[in-house]
Amino acid sequence: MSGYDRIYLASPHMGGNEQKYINRAFETNWIAPLGENVDLFEQEIASYAGSNGALALSSGTAAIHLALILLGVGRDDVVFCSSLTFIASANPILYQGAIPVFIDSEPDTWNMSPSALRSAFELYAARKKLPKAVVVVNLYGQSADYNQIKDICDSYGVPIVEDAAESLGATYHGKRTGGFGKFGIFSFNGNKIITTSGGGMLVSDDTAALEKARFYSTQARDKAIHYQHSELGYNYRLSNVLAGIGRGQLEVLDERINKKREIFERYREQLQDIDSIRFMPEANGCTSTRWLTVMTIDPDATNKKTYELINYLQQYNIESRPVWKPLHMQPLFQNIDYFRYNELDVSQNLFYNGVCLPSDTNMTENTQDFVIDKIRAFFHQR
Ligand SMILES: *Cc1c(COP(=O)(O)O)cnc(C)c1O
Numbered sequence: 001m002s003g004y005d006r007i008y009l010a011s012p013h014m015g016g017n018e019q020k021y022i023n024r025a026f027e028t029n030w031i032a033p034l035g036e037n038v039d040l041f042e043q044e045i046a047s048y049a050g051s052n053g054a055l056a057l058s059s060g061t062a063a064i065h066l067a068l069i070l071l072g073v074g075r076d077d078v079v080f081c082s083s084l085t086f087i088a089s090a091n092p093i094l095y096q097g098a099i100p101v102f103i104d105s106e107p108d109t110w111n112m113s114p115s116a117l118r119s120a121f122e123l124y125a126a127r128k129k130l131p132k133a134v135v136v137v138n139l140y141g142q143s144a145d146y147n148q149i150k151d152i153c154d155s156y157g158v159p160i161v162e163d164a165a166e167s168l169g170a171t172y173h174g175k176r177t178g179g180f181g182k183f184g185i186f187s188f189n190g191n192k193i194i195t196t197s198g199g200g201m202l203v204s205d206d207t208a209a210l211e212k213a214r215f216y217s218t219q220a221r222d223k224a225i226h227y228q229h230s231e232l233g234y235n236y237r238l239s240n241v242l243a244g245i246g247r248g249q250l251e252v253l254d255e256r257i258n259k260k261r262e263i264f265e266r267y268r269e270q271l272q273d274i275d276s277i278r279f280m281p282e283a284n285g286c287t288s289t290r291w292l293t294v295m296t297i298d299p300d301a302t303n304k305k306t307y308e309l310i311n312y313l314q315q316y317n318i319e320s321r322p323v324w325k326p327l328h329m330q331p332l333f334q335n336i337d338y339f340r341y342n343e344l345d346v347s348q349n350l351f352y353n354g355v356c357l358p359s360d361t362n363m364t365e366n367t368q369d370f371v372i373d374k375i376r377a378f379f380h381q382r
Pocket residue numbers: 058059060061062085086088089137163165166186187188189199200
């Protein structure tokens with residue numbers, strides 16, 4: 001390992017058949033946001049995720065946006081959302097002029113805390129301002145606790161949008177993520193476990209709702225020969241060329257998941273003697289894809305800081321990052337309601353103490369050993 005090549009958190013990793021499907025689009029001249037690759041990619045994702053249908057879109061963000069539109073989220077409506085996540089989970093709430101309310105994580109999964117969610121519901125029910133939807137995020141390849149979360153949401157009759165952008169292929173009590181809410185969304189951005197360079201998918205058992213989403217995603221064009229529009233639409237479809245990449249990628253998804261889990265195990269085994277390091281837990285009944293290996297530094301066991309580790313690794317051209325900065329801490333969301341786990345702010349602590357490590361399936365064992373060496377050297381320096 002020279003150390004000159006950058007070592008990434010996650011980079012695109014082609015399987016081999018992507019080019020074949022792209023060529024098919026070229027041969028048939030379907031260089032358009034429709035065609036065979038799009039249709040088949042939708043069917044394949046729906047069947048993989050165990051949903052009745054799927055709609056291929058230009059991004060995961062677009063999928064969340066359409067889900068909120070279909071749930072009737074509009075101006076001044078309230079939407080509950082996980083706080084510990086990428087901004088894309090919540091931006092579509094703002095697109096609709098609605099008001100996000102953020103929910104803390106639980107220590108077991110790092111995902112939405114059912115008890116914090118219950119507190120939020122109790123308060124907003126008392127205010128007679130129930131949310132129109134709850135956006136639940138599956139972080140870093142691990143499912144949220146849907147048995148509990150669904151019970152709470154069902155008891156108030158509020159639908160779930162499952163943000164499974166980071167968890168394609170993860171399971172919760174034997175069922176793959178994406179199908180636990182009224183709508184589920186996936187992302188095929190370049191850093192995700194499989195990629196189309198950019199793209200997303202909306203999945204649901206409600207195929208009529210998906211038809212409506214298809215309508216909104218193609219500029220809401222009325223059924224007429226002339227161009228007529230009665231509703232506001234968007235240009236959100238995935239191109240047939242990119243869907244070809246997705247089809248090739250889906251063929252190697254399970255292989256990628258196995259590799260991600262091997263990468264995690266190697267870190268865990270080779271760093272387990274460092275007392276101040278912990279790893280993201282895998283909750284009972286869940287299989288995480290370990291999209292990213294994430295560790296935390298125990299502040300009671302060492303005075304070493306996450307930023308020092310990140311800067312240290314950077315010297316060797318190794319990419320590492322803090323855990324997502326929680327949305328309730330973002331300048332964009334000042335004065336937004338937030339429900340903590342208990343007196344502890346779990347997501348804030350994870351942000352302060354968490355580091356995402358290179359989890360690139362393109363990485364060789366030698367390269368990972370180089371990263372592990374540098375992490376060990378960091379913790380052993382005085
Ligand atoms: C990547 C990601 C998204 C957005 O996906 P895009 O395809 O980049 O729009 C949404 N939510 C989470 C949690 C993500 O990690």
